[in-house]
Amino acid sequence: MFGSGLRRWPEKVKAQAVAETLEPGATVNAVAARYGMKPNQLSAWRCLAKEGKLVLPAAEMSDEPTAFAPVVLCEPKPPQAPHPSRQSDDSLRLVFGDVTIALAADTPAVRIAEIVHALGASS
Template sequence: MATTEEFLRDYGVDIRGNGQRRWPDEIKARIVAESLKTGATVNAVAARYGLRANHLSEWRSRARNGRLVLPAAEENGFCFASVVLSDGAGAAAVPAVPERGAKSDGMSAVPIEIAVGQVTIRLESGTKAARIAEIVRAIGGRP
């Protein structure tokens, strides 16, 4: 059976000679996501990884503030969000399907907007899908 240090090194945690650990952001995010599951407690999850509970609490705060992007929730089924384009003038929504003859090279000059409540995040039209997904996951659980 692997020791805690061997287990952590397998996940990419840098453990120095004096015992200090440097946790990659990806691992921090996975641990935070685990601590947010129903029934999980900060103390129990922290103990499982040999962490102090206050470190995990700090990581959770970073995730809430958008400084740590959590992995997508693992679900058995798919969950799709409806995508609607709007001209911002309060007119009827336009389906997010390009018209025939429209530029299909993916380089539209229209910026991407993500609206959550009264906050609108504007991104350049060339923003990569992976970055958009990170942002949506980071704000996904907020009203």
């Protein structure tokens, strides 16, 4: 009996393939061909990455200088009883110029670092 034809890809391989599609001049079709997969599968992984469900490898540092972003720590607000008509806002906000990114309070530090790195690379 033949197998289902479905292949299980390790998360690292998925992340690497998606990262390769983000390189200048790369196309989803070309990267998919190198990995022996259909382009629509790779596109689905790209969607997962955009939703934060697939963590991409950190970009390799080239000869570009390292950029640092200031971090502002604030005293936490004292706990308050939630208003019955409002849900609590247990989130983390990253502010970079005019851009504010809201993340869940339990967002892994690695993901936060990747986002900060990406914001710094885009400036």
